[in-house]
Amino acid sequence: MSASSTSDVPTLLVKIFGKDRPGITAGLFDTLAAFAVDVVDIEQVVTRGRIVLCALVTEPARGMEGELRATVHSWAESLKLQAEIISGIGDNRPRGHGRSHVTVLGHPLTAENTAAIAATITQTGGNIDRIFRLAKYPVTAVEFAVSGVETEPLRTALATESHEIGVDVAVVAAGLHRRAQRLIVMDVDSTLIQDEVIELFAAHAGCEDKVAEITEAAMRGELDFEQSLHARVALLAGLDASVVDQVRADVRLTPGARTLIRTLKRLGYQVGVVSGGFTQVTDDLKVRLGLDFASANTLEVVDGRFTGRVTGEIVDRAGKARLLRRFAAEAGVPLAQTVAIGDGANDLDMLNAAGLGVAFNAKPVVRKAADTAVNVPFLDTVLYLLGVTREEVEAADAHTD
Numbered sequence: 001m002s003a004s005s006t007s008d009v010p011t012l013l014v015k016i017f018g019k020d021r022p023g024i025t026a027g028l029f030d031t032l033a034a035f036a037v038d039v040v041d042i043e044q045v046v047t048r049g050r051i052v053l054c055a056l057v058t059e060p061a062r063g064m065e066g067e068l069r070a071t072v073h074s075w076a077e078s079l080k081l082q083a084e085i086i087s088g089i090g091d092n093r094p095r096g097h098g099r100s101h102v103t104v105l106g107h108p109l110t111a112e113n114t115a116a117i118a119a120t121i122t123q124t125g126g127n128i129d130r131i132f133r134l135a136k137y138p139v140t141a142v143e144f145a146v147s148g149v150e151t152e153p154l155r156t157a158l159a160t161e162s163h164e165i166g167v168d169v170a171v172v173a174a175g176l177h178r179r180a181q182r183l184i185v186m187d188v189d190s191t192l193i194q195d196e197v198i199e200l201f202a203a204h205a206g207c208e209d210k211v212a213e214i215t216e217a218a219m220r221g222e223l224d225f226e227q228s229l230h231a232r233v234a235l236l237a238g239l240d241a242s243v244v245d246q247v248r249a250d251v252r253l254t255p256g257a258r259t260l261i262r263t264l265k266r267l268g269y270q271v272g273v274v275s276g277g278f279t280q281v282t283d284d285l286k287v288r289l290g291l292d293f294a295s296a297n298t299l300e301v302v303d304g305r306f307t308g309r310v311t312g313e314i315v316d317r318a319g320k321a322r323l324l325r326r327f328a329a330e331a332g333v334p335l336a337q338t339v340a341i342g343d344g345a346n347d348l349d350m351l352n353a354a355g356l357g358v359a360f361n362a363k364p365v366v367r368k369a370a371d372t373a374v375n376v377p378f379l380d381t382v383l384y385l386l387g388v389t390r391e392e393v394e395a396a397d398a399h400t401d
Helices: 024-033 063-079 111-123 152-163 196-206 208-219 225-234 243-250 258-265 279-289 315-333 345-353 364-368 381-383 390-400
Strands: 012-019 039-047 052-059 082-089 099-107 126-134 141-145 167-171 184-187 272-279 293-302 307-313 338-342 356-360 373-374
Touching: 012 024, 012 063, 024 052, 024 272, 024 390, 039 243, 063 082, 099 111, 099 152, 099 381, 111 126, 111 141, 111 152, 111 225, 126 315, 126 381, 141 381, 167 381, 184 315, 196 208, 196 243, 196 272, 208 225, 225 307, 243 279, 258 272, 258 279, 258 381, 258 390, 272 279, 272 315, 279 293, 293 315, 315 338, 315 345, 315 373, 345 356, 345 364, 356 364, 356 381, 364 390, 373 381, 381 390
Parallel strands: 184 272, 184 338, 272 293, 338 356, 356 373
Antiparallel strands: 012 052, 012 082, 039 052, 099 141, 099 167, 126 141, 167 373, 293 307
16 A cells, blocks of 8 residues: 555554563564554654554454454553554644754753743744654753744744753754765864964963953954954964974863764764964864864964964955865865854854854854854764764764774
């Protein structure tokens, strides 16, 4: 029987629930097989050791429904399970136009938060077709499959709600593209790493406070990036370039950075970084982390000392977006299949150019402009926005080890 032919025929919804154990699914369908029914749909969920198994099947031959019901109930009782059988017509209702994945990250995720998200989805005209958990650590991440409303108005409504209730919500259009090969491009300072690289250099030059002051103003969007870059780099004039090795050693990766990159690479994604910092550090990160692309400014060195100038093309706000497009072209990935991650005002063009822009522990102006925001200090939570579960990550790690 074809799927389309079940739309107007009698069907039975068989629900089994109770303590989970091996063999329940096989046992139910062995029981149903005696009545020569066809399977229309199956859904099974196990939560804290309790199973809910739903089987939508065609009605048995005339006069056999009563026996089917009695047999299923008897089988369930033998396993100390409960059974419910509901008569009806046809398959599940068709999902509405406009399908999206809504990923919610909470630390913790409360019932009040969940109610607010669900209510907002309903208010936009959306219907929640399915909910499942992506992760329980280091954050609770759940995904809603939503239909009946287009992605953009749903994203706008949930962005406002998520900001008010203090959870992170990402909304992406459903489709095969979600699992297609992608390009992920990250900012470096305060995103891939916990530090501002120029401040690490400044600590060796004795001008850390002055550099930090200029950096903060630039990240808030109060200063032109290129001007602030030249002003900060000028303070490094005369510093012995041998400090590069120490600065590289001082760099602290953001928690979850290695897991994020390792998992993305296993999935076949390409990963790059763009930075308003310096190639003296990003080139090392590219090798250490196995990145596909890396671009940054370069501190000029003459006679073993920094001159207080940078050489080559400046990587500023516009430059990051330009490099994202360049990396995508080299990787053979459509721009719509790119993900950009950043925290500062100089990342805004890149976030807006990417198919999905993620503000990571970002300044308010960046959170407001990005497609979604992550406000927990774990970079690997970005995986959940891509539909990757914690179990998949751990299984891949165990297989490798």
